[in-house]
Amino acid sequence: MLGSRKREEFLIKTIVYILLIVSSIIILIPIFWMLSTALKEDSEVYLFPPEWIPQKMYPSNFIRALTFLPFGRYFINTSIITFLSVVGQLISSSLVAFGFARLKARGKDLLFLLVLSTMMIPSQITMIPIFVLFKLLNWVDTFKPLIIPNFFGGAFFIFLLRQFYMTIPIELDDAAKIDGCSYFGIYARIILPLTKPALATVAIFTFMWNWNDFMGPLIYLNSREKLTLSLALSRFTGMYGMTAWNLLMAASIVVALPCFILFFFAQKYFIQGIVITGLKG
Amino acid sequence: MRTKMSPIARKEERYFYLFISPWIVGFVIFIAGPIIASLYFSFCNYDVVTSPVWIGLQNYKRLFLDPLFWQALKVTSYYSLLSVPLGIILSLIIAILLNQRIRGLVWFRTIYYIPSVISGVAVSLLWMWIFNPEFGILNFLLWKLFRIHGPAWLMSEEWVIPALIIMSFWGIGGDIVIYLAGLQGIPTELYEAAEIDGANSWKKFLNITIPMMSPILLFTLVMGIIGSFQVFTQAYVMTRGGPHYASLFYVLYIYQNAFQFFSMGYASALSWILFIIILLLTLLIFKSSPLWVYYESTKER
Numbered sequence: 001m002l003g004s005r006k007r008e009e010f011l012i013k014t015i016v017y018i019l020l021i022v023s024s025i026i027i028l029i030p031i032f033w034m035l036s037t038a039l040k041e042d043s044e045v046y047l048f049p050p051e052w053i054p055q056k057m058y059p060s061n062f063i064r065a066l067t068f069l070p071f072g073r074y075f076i077n078t079s080i081i082t083f084l085s086v087v088g089q090l091i092s093s094s095l096v097a098f099g100f101a102r103l104k105a106r107g108k109d110l111l112f113l114l115v116l117s118t119m120m121i122p123s124q125i126t127m128i129p130i131f132v133l134f135k136l137l138n139w140v141d142t143f144k145p146l147i148i149p150n151f152f153g154g155a156f157f158i159f160l161l162r163q164f165y166m167t168i169p170i171e172l173d174d175a176a177k178i179d180g181c182s183y184f185g186i187y188a189r190i191i192l193p194l195t196k197p198a199l200a201t202v203a204i205f206t207f208m209w210n211w212n213d214f215m216g217p218l219i220y221l222n223s224r225e226k227l228t229l230s231l232a233l234s235r236f237t238g239m240y241g242m243t244a245w246n247l248l249m250a251a252s253i254v255v256a257l258p259c260f261i262l263f264f265f266a267q268k269y270f271i272q273g274i275v276i277t278g279l280k281g
Numbered sequence: 282m283r284t285k286m287s288p289i290a291r292k293e294e295r296y297f298y299l300f301i302s303p304w305i306v307g308f309v310i311f312i313a314g315p316i317i318a319s320l321y322f323s324f325c326n327y328d329v330v331t332s333p334v335w336i337g338l339q340n341y342k343r344l345f346l347d348p349l350f351w352q353a354l355k356v357t358s359y360y361s362l363l364s365v366p367l368g369i370i371l372s373l374i375i376a377i378l379l380n381q382r383i384r385g386l387v388w389f390r391t392i393y394y395i396p397s398v399i400s401g402v403a404v405s406l407l408w409m410w411i412f413n414p415e416f417g418i419l420n421f422l423l424w425k426l427f428r429i430h431g432p433a434w435l436m437s438e439e440w441v442i443p444a445l446i447i448m449s450f451w452g453i454g455g456d457i458v459i460y461l462a463g464l465q466g467i468p469t470e471l472y473e474a475a476e477i478d479g480a481n482s483w484k485k486f487l488n489i490t491i492p493m494m495s496p497i498l499l500f501t502l503v504m505g506i507i508g509s510f511q512v513f514t515q516a517y518v519m520t521r522g523g524p525h526y527a528s529l530f531y532v533l534y535i536y537q538n539a540f541q542f543f544s545m546g547y548a549s550a551l552s553w554i555l556f557i558i559i560l561l562l563t564l565l566i567f568k569s570s571p572l573w574v575y576y577e578s579t580k581e582r
Binding site: 012013016017019020023024027028029030031033034037045046047048049050092095096098099100103104105106108111114115118120121122123124125126127128129130131132133135149151152153158183187208212213214215218219230231233234236237245248249252253255256259260262263267270271274275 | 290293294296297298299300301303304306307308310311312314315316318319322329375378379381383389390391392393394395396398399400401402403405406407408409410411413415416418421425451455458459462507510511513514517518532535536539540545548549552553555556559560563
């Protein structure tokens with residue numbers, strides 16, 4: 001009896017591994033295909049049947065792709081927008097979250113409910129009036145419309161940080177108050193240092209969203225020298241006449257690379273952020 | 282609260298509002314104000330250059346007679362109806378497989394999450410190339426493995442939405458991570474007790490896993506539906522709504538009206554309809570949730 005049960009368990013485990021490995025391969029094929037195309041010679045891209053591994057590698061495709069458009073400029077533009085957005089989001093969301101997590105006030109619960117409910121509002125409903133506002137301010141075709149809104153706290157991050165702050169014992173605040181620490185002192189000297197991992201999660205998600213944002217730059221940026229990487233990449237198609245897929249894939253890899261690198265170094269924070277929002281939502 | 286507040290409590294309250302002031306200002310400027318303005322624009326003829334002209338319900342009347350509005354609604358619902366539930370089922374299956382006390386768990390989880398790291402335009406371009414009917418890898422594999430002549434995918438009215446649905450499955454890594462964490466949080470005693478009662482795997486899945494996971498499933502369902510109604514980048518970059526409006530996603534149509542035809546009034550009316558649809562769907566899901574969502578702590582609350 002025991003033997004047959006063991007055999008059954010072994011069989012199940014084997015099936016589990018096979019399914020996991022097959023699905024992993026399916027997930028990885030597009031990435032492999034991206035890399036392989038990026039390294040192919042121009043004519044080899046249009047070979048049928050396609051080669052999995054290029055007959056000869058052409059890493060120079062990356063240089064060709066990057067010099068075809070002023071990618072350096074776009075890289076700097078995207079970095080400026082992303083960096084300032086991260087700074088804005090870190091400051092504003094942590095301040096607001098501190099208020100909600102640590103201070104008592106009438107109407108707090110209702111306000112917090114309002115914060116949460118804004119997460120359900122599709123951005124398309126506010127998009128047009130915000131565009132009109134920025135147009136009146138003469139901010140169209142500048143980076144400001146993409147950066148400034150990040151300085152007013154994001155509902156998602158306020159929620160995430162509040163969850164973290166709630167886990168810190170309130171006695172710490174009380175002790176600090178007795179020592180004459182102000183509310184701002186508690187925020188800066190107790191809460192922030194204790195919740196660095198949470199701040200890292202906020203920084204990473206803000207980075208990803210702004211780095212990859214497409215609709216925002218599409219609406220607000222027009223001048224050739226002000227484009228972001230995503231926007232430039234989307235205009236890349238068809239520029240070579242027949243689409244040069246090897247160069248296009250090379251450029252896509254370069255654009256995605258910072259996110260990849262960030263993921264591999266800070267995977268813990270990615271997972272943490274997703275889990276918290278998913279489980280406590 | 283009716284008792285008089287102490288000076289300390291009052292000071293604390295003042296500080297509360299000081300700390301959350303960035304959000305209050307942002308809420309007024311970027312959410313509440315724009316929502317009201319958008320409602321007003323939806324009753325106007327507005328091209329941004331000249332000031333809005335009140336035209337009453339005309340935008341909404343036009344909308345009901347606009348075949349492209351119905352097309353956009355159809356396309357988006359079709360996509361949402363398939364990509365969201367199938368995506369949830371797929372991620373749940375993978376999460377359950379990952380939860381079988383396997384080796385290399387972290388590696389597998391990383392692999393499934395990788396596609397979610399690259400998003401937006403780069404992913405759209407990659408899948409355009411994968412779906413390329415002549416030289417793309419997908420049709421090559423279909424032929425090589427199953428001897429099937431693949432369709433023209435993005436260039437086919439019939440296959441463009443299924444193609445985008447397939448593409449959406451590539452990004453289920455986030456859901457897998459959430460489900461895995463949820464599964465790991467289910468107390469093992471529940472399964473052990475069920476085993477003593479002689480429950481088989483299927484019974485355990487149906488009577489323990491699903492109820493325990495239902496709040497998380499509810500959350501991802503709501504977020505998934507909201508997200509699917511807001512698809513834009515793929516449609517703009519990969520198909521521009523084509524061929525022959527077959528992938529005219531709702532938000533793409535809003536974008537075209539607002540920023541290509543400068544019919545801001547009409548676009549506002551369209552976005553209000555979207556808002557109402559999302560609101561109704563969310564409400565419907567929440568209202569039906571007592572029927573299928575199990576909350577462990579309901580009694581304590």
